[in-house]
Amino acid sequence: MKRKRDDEEDDEYISGAAPLKRHNSASGRANRSRVQPVPSSTRPAARPAASSATSPAVPSRLEATFRKTVDELHKNKPEPSAEPPVWAAVKAALNDAVPYFKKHQGSLYTQKLVAQGMLVDAEVGSRDKFLSQVIITSVGGGRVTNETTKKMVRVKDQSKEKSDYRFLNDAREKKLPIAMIADYFHVTDVWAEVVLGQDNKPVRIFMVRIEKINLDSRSWWTPKESIGRDAGEFKPGQYSCPLSTCHACRKESKKMYKQGWTCLNEECAQFFQFPAHIDVNELEYNDHFLNERTAFTGPQPKYDLIPALPCIKGDASGSEKEYKQGIVCPKCHGCSRKIQWNYWYCENRECDFKHTITVQMNSMEKIAEENAKIMAKRRTYKFRRGEKPSSLPLHFSLVIGGHRFTVFFLTDGTGRFIGSVTRIRPTKQARSRPGGYNDIYTDVQNSDIPFERRGARNAGCRIEELTSHWSANFGAPYKFGVVVKFSTPFRDAPLVILEIQKRLTWAGEEAIKATIDLIKEHNLDVVEGSIPTGFKPFNEQLVLGYFEESRISPHDDGEKELGPTVASLSKGGPSNMMFFPKRRSGIGHEKKAVLGLILKHGDMMVMHGALIQKNYNHSVDARGKHRFAMTCRYIRPEMIPDQEQRILAVENGTMPKEWDDIRYNGERDRLESITTGEEVLRPGST
Known part of the structure; x- marks a missing residue:
């Protein structure tokens, strides 16, 4: 059934598209246009990084690696004078917890071209010095990986322009303080030397000498029993x-x-x-x-060496970008990342500290403001045309049951179509009515969903980096690029998750019907077998939580265990979803998006066709301060090689029996009995 929706919104929300005309309900035909691409917009003490008794355990590989590293680093070293004010077992925890060092790779962190912090880690030269008040080390940059040994080596002279030289020399000239992940220092000398690089070839490098700012206080790393000259403690003028x-x-x-x-x-x-x-x-x-020794005469450090614990200020909700940062534990001084949704826990297994800030959902008024902001910015974009017209998607606009459907057909680069992307926007009434999308947003926020950030890169290693978002999986187990250790069976899922499953089932079915109807009506040239006509009921739901500036980098949903249809529901703040051709697809440049969508609160999105995942990557960037995305897929049990996991996928992915006779009717915007057609309440609700 197609009818005119009860409220049309006057914004144009499809990146790169010409303004859409309203669907002519009398003719029953949809409008179409081509879319133009859019611009892609140490601690020295042997304390393992781990969780408290109530927290998820740190991977054993990470703990073992850290213990080995600590043992090797501190073998035969004298006992220090004190404990370090800040320490970290995982570099990413250091990056997250302190404001003066946020560098996942490399040793020097700069902010607006000004050196802020420096970490001397793996690469140490023969003339490097780590004394009580002075550190001498080489300037970062210029090394390459030896293909045989996989170690970083020098093969040519270090360049002033392509190294950290200019930042450190600038800090010397301007007498700026630098946090050395030990204390605050200042640069006294920067000079060039010659060392032997790969194959004993002489290469020029730059060295830097930095000196502790406060010479009156004893450094915590100074040997405990040493004093005066033996401790390396001197005053300006002595030498x-x-x-x-x-x-x-x-x-x-x-x-x-x-x-x-x-x-x-x-x-x-x-x-x-x-x-x-x-x-x-x-x-x-x-x-x-x-x-x-040189007396420091520059400005005082910008940041405290030990940052304060985060707290709610003003009208903050707890999902602003600063609340995604880590903390320095006030009990053991270890750096810990924000892994859980509502609280921080100390990753040191020997410490039980926990700091809670319960995240509050955004009001509908704030979400409306975020929508207006993203639309205003949307209108300032300068769109780039595609490399060839045949790579541009085709799109249609139609209305089904009051929902505005915008169907995009993606091409294989030759002009033939390989799949559809459908964005479904509900009416204002469907959002605001009792039990509507606004209430679902509240229910998700108030439900006990086991959100967690997981390892995205180098999982289990000292340089592990976490995902930018939080996730929890329900139904059949699914590994989506990062390992999901546990999937909650549907029988134990919150009721709102089960209702969303039904709503996205309706969205998937209707999007496929609309896709097939448009192919027939407009005689579209489709690659044979690329767009299935049938729908396979979803048996898995991945729930993602986004803070401000959270994102998912370009990826695909093309695992062999997945069916050809993926559907998602957006809740809370808006986001940008972009589609990029893969490198070897022949469709276009991998960094130039051919399609960009703005997803708002209540929007549903359906991708249909396995070749989309083969030829395109998609990314999502949160443009609001608080957002949820629920994504459903069909996990194909027969494609899971492990029998135990295969059985688990079937059991966990089966909806509770009380939901067997319930469906979501999008045209009437209600849950209803499949048998009688009468409206019903969410099972288990009162």
Whole structure:
């Protein structure tokens, strides 16, 4: 049944498309147009990273790796004077917990081209020094991976432009403080040296000497029993490193090596020249250079070394981007990530600290403001045309039961169609009525859903990175790029999850019907077998929770265990969904989206056709502060090789018997009995 919807919204929400005309209900025909592509918009102590007794356990591989690393790093080292104010077993936890170091790869963190923090980790050179008040290390950048050993090696001279040199030298000139993931330091010297790289080839590198800002306080890493000179503790004026002038370039360089002086101007012909009997690999810094101290006269550090615990301020809901950051535990000082939805737990297994901030859902008024904001920004986009017209999707607009359907047909790059993407927008009444989409949003927020962030990259390793979003799985088990350890059976799922399952079943069925009808009506050229005419009932639901600026990077849903249809329901703030051709698809550039959709509160989206997943990736970026997305699929049990998992998929993916005779009727916007057609309440509700 097709009829005019009761309320048309006056916004244009399809990225890159010409404004849609309203469906002509008299003719029963849909409007269509081509879519243009849119712009892609240490701790030194041996404490393992783990959870408290009430928290999910840290992967054993991670714990074992950390224990081994700690044992190797601190073997035969003297006992430090104190405990570190901040420590981390996982680099990602450090990145999340402190504001002055957010660098998943590399050693120097900059913010607006200004050095903020530095971590000396895996790559340590022969002349690196870690003293009580001074650190000397090489400047990051310029290494490549040896294909045989898989280790980072130097093969050519380090460049000032392609390394961290310019940031550190700028910090030296401007006397800026830098957090060294130990304390606050400042840069005193930056210079060039020559070392032996791969195959003993001499290469030029840059070195940096940094000095602790507060020389009056004892460093926590200073050996406990040492004092004064033995501890490496000095004051400005006690030592001064002399200078000499190069006769060739007339520039001064410090006399920093025990073996003698050399010109440190890398542009000079006499740069790093020593008598033949001196082996540059055996060079040592002299006491004057190591013990020289410089009074810090720059600005005070921007951030506290130990950040305060997060707390709700003003009208914040707890899902703003700052509440996705980690914490420094006030009990053990370990860094921990935000893994759970409503609270932080200390990842140190020996600590039981927990910090709770219950996330509040956004009001409908705030969601409306977010929608208006994204639409205003949408109208400022400058769209890029596709590389070839045959790669552009075709789209149609029609109304079914008051829902506005926008059906996109994606191509194989030659102009033939391989699948459809349907966005279904409900009426205002369907959102606001009792039991409507607004109430479902509230029910999801108030339900006991086991949200958790999972390892997205290097899972179980010290450099593990978590997903940007939270997830929980219901029904048949599904591994969606990251490992979902547990899937709640439908028999134990919250009632709202089961109702959403029924609503998305209706969306999937209607989207397929609309797709097939449009193919026939407009005689579309479809790749044979790419768009099935039948619908397979969903047996799995993945629930994702988004904070502000959460996202899912480009990916596909093309696992062999999945059926050809995927349907999702959006709740809360708006989001951008983008479709990108895969690299070897021949459709277009992998970073140029051919289709962009804005998904609002209550919108449903259906992808139909396995070749979409083969040829395209899709991404989702949250544009609001609080969002849920419920996605249903059909997991094909016969494609699961493990018999136990296969049986589990069938058992967990079966809806409770009291739902067998219930369906969602989208045209009447209600749950009803399949047998009698009468409206019914959600089973188990009062």
